[in-house]
Amino acid sequence: MKGVLEATKLSRRYGRFWALRDVDLELKAGEAVALLGANGAGKSTLLTTLATLARPTRGRIEIMGHDPGKGAARVRAHMGYVAHHTLLDDALSARENLAYYAALFGLDDIDRRVHQRLSEVGLERRAEDRVEGFSRGMRQRLSLARALLHDPSLLILDEPFTGLDAPGCRDLADRLREERAQGTSIILATHQLERVLPWCDRVVILHRGRKVEESPASTYDSIGWAGHLSEIAADHSTPEGVRT
Amino acid sequence: MNTTNRILLALSALGMVAIFAMVFLILPDDRAQGFVQKIFYLHVPCAWVSFLAFTVTAFRGLRYLMTKDLGHDRAAAASAEIGVLFVSLALITGSLWGRPIWGIWWTWDLRLTTTFVLWLLYVAYLILRRAIGDRERRAQLSAVTGLISFVDVIIVYFANRVKATQHPAPVIGGGEDSGLPGLFLFTLLLGVFTMTVFYTLLLRTRTEMAAIEDDIEDLWLAHS
């Protein structure tokens, strides 16, 4: 199967701090991978680097066979990104926000696409309302609709469940599961592994910027994973464990 | 210190001694302006080096944008630091010269204004560098700023040319009777040469130092 994403020895330094060190990662078409790790483990850095928002300090990335350092536009046209922030303009309505992004992506048939994505996330009746009146859950759904507008082959999500209530999380997880079923590759960072375990292929655990574990999702159970994560953190905080 | 730097150091030291010998011992005083005119042999080389330094900053910035090689950024930054030093010297020596000749320390004429704006632009460039912590981001944004500043200096020059000027007309190629007698021209060219060599030495040393600073930071990071 063809690789959607291939990262080799990826490192990123911010000022005087290595946020990411020598991470290898591979994603095949249609796969879903969950990134796990404590705050500051490097999950966001890995995702922003993959999303072409930050250049790697060292290492290589290849997405859909392209090097983002050379042909970034081609990579971006195939990639959807859901960040901490919504990337939405508060003063614009749901529909206006999506139409704006559709134009930035140079899409045709904008009205139909926007309408379709809005109804998929259950926001068609709020289409003309400004985003400033939306709840966190509605914003997150709209943000997902934005990321899916151009039918990306790769979806990158940075803690999409943060701030959502239980039904909100369930709805979002169902939406992602459907996308995955339609063949979209997904990589997401989360603190709520139980939401994604049922449909993820692999789990990658980061600790202090390094990849410390990568296993099939089936090896984790939806209750015991949190304890496992603490064990990893304890193992690697010994001086030998972090020494380069 | 490597061989090239030794040679550059020796050349600039010899050149400086030679200039001072010419100025104090050999050249006669200027008929109209007297001894004070001889600051010219320091003033013009400093001004020349400051423009050269900022051209190098812009060029290395452009190279950084093309290659993303941080070595270019270090050289661009070093050149800007040295440039600020020389442009300050040019402004001070010019002021010292202007006071007895024009009767004023400062006037807003063509070359003075251009030089002062040059100083402002590159001080802003250095402030920008200090305000960004991340190495790659600093390199990229500084490169853009260096390029814009460089383009701007050229426009500033033309803008001021539209206004009248009271600065002495160019002594070389400025008109029929503007040529310098051989010995004077020799001293001027010697000054320009010496200062350029000295600039090259400073640039090389400062760039090497910046590379070492980065290496130290990397080592410190690798073991933290």
Add this chain to the structure above:
Amino acid sequence: MKAFWGIVGAVLARDVRAEWRRKDIFTTIVMFGLLTVVVFVFSFDPSRHAREEVVPGTLWTAFFFAGILGLNRSAARDSQDDLVSGLITSPADRGALYFGKLLAHLVFMLVGEAVILPLVVVWFDLGARHLTPSFFALLALGTLGYLAVGTVFAVVGQKTRLREVMLPVLLLPVLTPLLLACVEGTTIVMTPDTMEGFGAWIKLLVGFDVIFLVTGFLLYGFVLED
């Protein structure tokens, strides 16, 4: 080509629409511009100075400083919900994004100037003799050149530790030739019975605008993605 202008239009439309609803950039520009004019009116009593002495400096200082606050406001708004990341992760041509932003800023500035200018006309008693097509040409070219550079540096400023303070530090030195041309040109317009030397300043402004429009177009991408 059609795709290029589609992106320019989308960026322009979003900025203008959001501003129409928020009005924060407009308020910033107008309030600060007016306050600057008032400070000048109190500092130099208009009844005791000739127009050509006070009007050019007052007008352009007000526009320049008001513009800095407006540009900062615009850039800060884009980093608020990280709309900048939305621009970066899109495949849109960087030059198109630059022109979109530039045109939006142009709309904000021209609207602000349209409010500030009538008050300057009243307070300094300007007449039809002063508000000639030459004067408006100066205004348009000056504002365009100002924003051609300002649109780039506004993004740079937001990415530094100094944030809002960085923009004037970077922008004002670069604008010296533009300021010179605008002030000198306006002085000629305000001086009775002569337009001598005006053409040279217009030429300089056109040169400045063209050079920095091209520079901004080429460099905006490097500023956006660092």
